[in-house]
Amino acid sequence: MGLCVGARAVRIGVMPLAIAGLLGSGAVAWADQLKMGLLVPGSVSEEGWNRIGYNALKGVEEQLGAEVSYVELQQNPASFAKAFYDYASQGYQVILGHGFEFQDAALEVAEQYPDTYFLISSSDIHEGNVIGLNTDTSQPFYLMGVVAAKMGQKAGLVGGMEIPPIQQAFEGFKAGARSVNPDFPISEAYIGNFTDTAAAKEAALSMIAQGADFVQPNASGATVGGFQGIAESGKNVGTFSIFSDFTEVAPDNILGLYKADYAQGVVEVVRSIMDGNPPQSNVAFGLKDEKVMQFTFRDDGPSSVPEEIRTEIARIAAEIAAGNIRTMSN
Secondary structure, three states: OOOOOOOEEEEEOOOOOOHHHHOOOOOOOOOOOOEEEEEEOOOOOOOOHHHHHHHHHHHHHHHHOOEEEEEEOOOOHHHHHHHHHHHHHOOOOEEEEOOHHHHHHHHHHHOOOOOOEEEEEOOOOEEOOEEEEEEOOHHHHHHHHHHHHHHOOOEEEEEOOOOHHHHHHHHHHHHHHHHHOOOOOEEEEEOOOOOOHHHHHHHHHHHHHOOOOEEEEEOHHHHHHHHHHHHHOOOOOEEEEEOOOOOOOOOOOEEEEEEEOHHHHHHHHHHHHHOOOOOOOOEEEOOOOOOOEEEEEOOOOOOOOOHHHHHHHHHHHHHHHOOOOOOOOO
């Protein structure tokens, strides 16, 4: 593939398929086998956000029999557009840009390829053939905020870039904490990228030095640096694994895990496109989608969330799923 310099493209597991037998009535008549491409802002070998995108691609391959390929990119908007162009020009019918940062490039390219669907993770957009797939992280982060305010005295939030998905998550955290204590102190910092683990580590250590006893990193590939800082502080600081299990990084600090089975969500969206029923609005997964979003507590750590708080969290989660609690101010 003629992808941009510095990108790494990989085609995986091509599987022959009789498309006529896969598609139901009213389905899109693909000229060839379904082909899906993936753009990730980093390496799929890393646990966390990029691996989730890869798992989604593999889910489409395994469940829908698609020919799939992915490309690993640095944070360079010009390379995003080039990769979208390359996939679309080679007949890929579905391309997933795994992150909000791919949205502008998708809009640029989509105008020239109206028959290609551009799916954008962590986006609220729906413009023609550009469809946002947004997991509402404000909901599980709201639960983390409740836990932080009930168990601690001060919290710190370490973000990557100050973009809507990260802001949404942190707004949810703050709303949850302040539902318990309106004056609960929360510090917030952004490292300006998603790759600098050292910066995330230093930001976490700085917050702990200023009295934070709960620190939550959320910085894609750099997230692990935040957990490293929490662990190396030697303090009794709580946190939650997000997207993947980071217990090995901070074994004395992880209280639980927020994980989204985004892969299955993507599979169902692609399936609907193949069946001729593409989403008519932005797709938003939340606590109501039990197969997609899970929030669990850890039972094997040196510190754990008390049973009465767990019971309260279960009640709040049910209220959020039912639409009775707003996890964001707007």
